Amino acid sequence: MYGLCDCNNFYASCERVFNPSLEGRPVIVLSNNDGCVIARSNEAKRLGIKMGQPYYQLRKLIRREAVAVFSANFTLYGDMSRRVMSLLRKSVPAIEVYSIDEAFLDLTSVDEGRLDELGHELARTIRRHTGIPVSVGIAPTKTLAKIASKLCKQYPKLNGCCYMHRPEDIEKVLRRFPIGDVWGVGRRWAQLLEKNGVRTAWDFTQLPQAWVRQRMHVVGLRMWSELRGEPCIGLEQHPADKKQIATTRTFDRDIDDFEELHRRIAQYVAVAAEKLRGQHSICGEIHVFILTNRHKENMPQYYENQLLKLPVPTDSTLELTEHAVRLLRQIFRPGYAYKRAGVILSDLRSKSGMQTVLFDATDCAKHDSLMKTVDALNNRFGHHRIGTAAEGFEPFKMNRNHLSQRYTTDWLQIIKVKS
Amino acid sequence: MPSDPKIQKIFRPDDRTSSDIPLTESPVHAGFPSPADDFLEGSLDLNSLVIKHPEATFFARVEGDSMQDEGIVEGNILVVDKAVEPYDGCLAVAYIDGEFTLKRVRMEPDRILLVPANPKYPVIEIAAGQDFSVWGVVRWIVKQV
Numbered sequence: 001m002y003g004l005c006d007c008n009n010f011y012a013s014c015e016r017v018f019n020p021s022l023e024g025r026p027v028i029v030l031s032n033n034d035g036c037v038i039a040r041s042n043e044a045k046r047l048g049i050k051m052g053q054p055y056y057q058l059r060k061l062i063r064r065e066a067v068a069v070f071s072a073n074f075t076l077y078g079d080m081s082r083r084v085m086s087l088l089r090k091s092v093p094a095i096e097v098y099s100i101d102e103a104f105l106d107l108t109s110v111d112e113g114r115l116d117e118l119g120h121e122l123a124r125t126i127r128r129h130t131g132i133p134v135s136v137g138i139a140p141t142k143t144l145a146k147i148a149s150k151l152c153k154q155y156p157k158l159n160g161c162c163y164m165h166r167p168e169d170i171e172k173v174l175r176r177f178p179i180g181d182v183w184g185v186g187r188r189w190a191q192l193l194e195k196n197g198v199r200t201a202w203d204f205t206q207l208p209q210a211w212v213r214q215r216m217h218v219v220g221l222r223m224w225s226e227l228r229g230e231p232c233i234g235l236e237q238h239p240a241d242k243k244q245i246a247t248t249r250t251f252d253r254d255i256d257d258f259e260e261l262h263r264r265i266a267q268y269v270a271v272a273a274e275k276l277r278g279q280h281s282i283c284g285e286i287h288v289f290i291l292t293n294r295h296k297e298n299m300p301q302y303y304e305n306q307l308l309k310l311p312v313p314t315d316s317t318l319e320l321t322e323h324a325v326r327l328l329r330q331i332f333r334p335g336y337a338y339k340r341a342g343v344i345l346s347d348l349r350s351k352s353g354m355q356t357v358l359f360d361a362t363d364c365a366k367h368d369s370l371m372k373t374v375d376a377l378n379n380r381f382g383h384h385r386i387g388t389a390a391e392g393f394e395p396f397k398m399n400r401n402h403l404s405q406r407y408t409t410d411w412l413q414i415i416k417v418k419s
Numbered sequence: 420m421p422s423d424p425k426i427q428k429i430f431r432p433d434d435r436t437s438s439d440i441p442l443t444e445s446p447v448h449a450g451f452p453s454p455a456d457d458f459l460e461g462s463l464d465l466n467s468l469v470i471k472h473p474e475a476t477f478f479a480r481v482e483g484d485s486m487q488d489e490g491i492v493e494g495n496i497l498v499v500d501k502a503v504e505p506y507d508g509c510l511a512v513a514y515i516d517g518e519f520t521l522k523r524v525r526m527e528p529d530r531i532l533l534v535p536a537n538p539k540y541p542v543i544e545i546a547a548g549q550d551f552s553v554w555g556v557v558r559w560i561v562k563q564v
Contacts, residue, residue: 020514020554021550083474086473086474087474128475128502129472129474129475129501129502130475407477408477408478411496414477414478414479414480414496415477415480415512415519416479416480416482416519417479417480417481417482417497417512417519417521418482418483418485418519418520418521419481419482419483419484419485419491419493419520419521419535
């Protein structure tokens with residue numbers, strides 16, 4: 001059996017741990033720069049607030065319904081996530097951290113008679129130790145475990161754990177489960193399937209295997225088998241290094257000035273390149289994009305992006321900045337108000353396997369030792385104390401007008417207790 | 420090995436800092452091994468003393484003087500363990516009327532009392548239906564002398 005432990009409305013729940021007065025109140029958390037909604041408490045969902053909805057559209061509703069609003073506090077959420085994952089690691093044979101608020105559990109070696117009890121115990125322990133409510137789904141495959149954990153959220157009576165193993169129970173659930181909500185079914189497949197009369201996960205399992213293989217290939221076939229209770233997707237305990245590193249931001253205001261965009265792009269390169277070096281990779285491609293504010297329909301709209309294949313893969317901020325700025329020059333058009341930009345590093349490979357190019361113009365060893373020093377200094381004295389001149393002297397600015405404290409990682413911001 | 424003096428190391432509850440392997444100081448190839456090598460146990464880690472449940476441990480700072488007769492005063496740091504079930508007489512961080520408060524918790528058959536340690540402050544009786552919860556039980560107090 002496999003399990004999935006999913007934290008309920010994770011970011012909103014983290015805020016509630018340190019502010020219990022939010023219990024029972026609608027809570028939303030906004031993306032970087034307070035752009036749009038990235039987490040909602042159940043009460044906020046009931047008000048009809050949608051995932052990804054722009055903040056400015058909600059101001060009236062927020063005032064009327066006294067919705068509590070928070071800027072994303074990823075330092076806090078990261079620490080709370082670490083606590084939840086650590087408890088899981090201590091309780092089951094193996095886990096796969098799937099995202100900041102979800103982990104798959106390997107329960108193959110656990111006695112099946114104990115699973116229901118184990119799942120409830122996990123939910124209780126995590127709730128009591130960290131304050132975070134979770135939903136544990138347990139089923140014969142990872143795909144079914146995902147569905148089981150969604151059931152927990154729909155039915156509070158399950159008390160945080162749904163152990164779904166009898167074929168007749170699974171059938172009953174799948175018959176009511178929309179195909180588009182199944183793990184791994186994107187919009188395109190959902191459309192294809194609906195066109196072929198598949199509305200629920202159960203309908204899908206009834207399609208002929210050959211059809212699935214022909215139209216949805218091996219990935220679709222795996223999903224089909226998993227829904228039929230045959231495990232095909234194992235636990236990935238050591239997730240591969242990222243295949244792509246992206247640093248993209250929505251600006252705190254509209255920007256039409258090239259110099260300002262140039263500075264931002266250079267800052268994003270610095271962040272991405274530091275991550276790249278952190279996983280000991282080099283990249284062979286760099287991609288830069290800029291776009292205008294699509295919510296301001298009366299303004300002229302523009303989107304452009306450009307990809308560059310690097311002659312020699314690198315992890316040097318200096319080289320990457322040079323390339324990124326060149327790309328920016330190519331795509332920048334004056335007269336537009338830009339709202340978002342990003343840098344994406346791809347074609348990542350391991351640094352140790354790097355081939356030296358005989359006539360490479362840059363002195364790799366020199367860049368290497370410089371980057372090591374920069375990373376060490378930034379690590380020690382805080383982010384972006386040291387950077388390229390292109391980054392400018394102003395630190396990263398983000399609109400975070402509703403930021404809660406870093407309660408668990410900064411002595412000056414721990415909770416205060418009246419005595 | 421000397422421990423890294425990064426601030427993070429000190430205040431993140433962390434259970435990875437202990438080691439089962441005795442450290443040995445003298446290099447293998449040196450003439451005489453230190454007679455103490457077989458008895459080395461690694462150094463004492465304060466975390467292992469005050470943090471029993473790392474995932475459930477949070478720190479809080481005291482404001483006010485209602486617990487001063489127990490020696491708990493403004494600025495002291497509380498080591499709060501949410502994993503510990505509240506018991507009669509425990510020192511706890513409670514949440515009442517929109518704020519965190521530090522008191523002794525008395526659990527009587529028909530009522531709960533929050534008891535201060537300063538005659539200037541009244542005992543608080545929790546009324547039925549009042550917005551109240553024990554957020555965590557205090558296990559240690561860190562104070563500078």
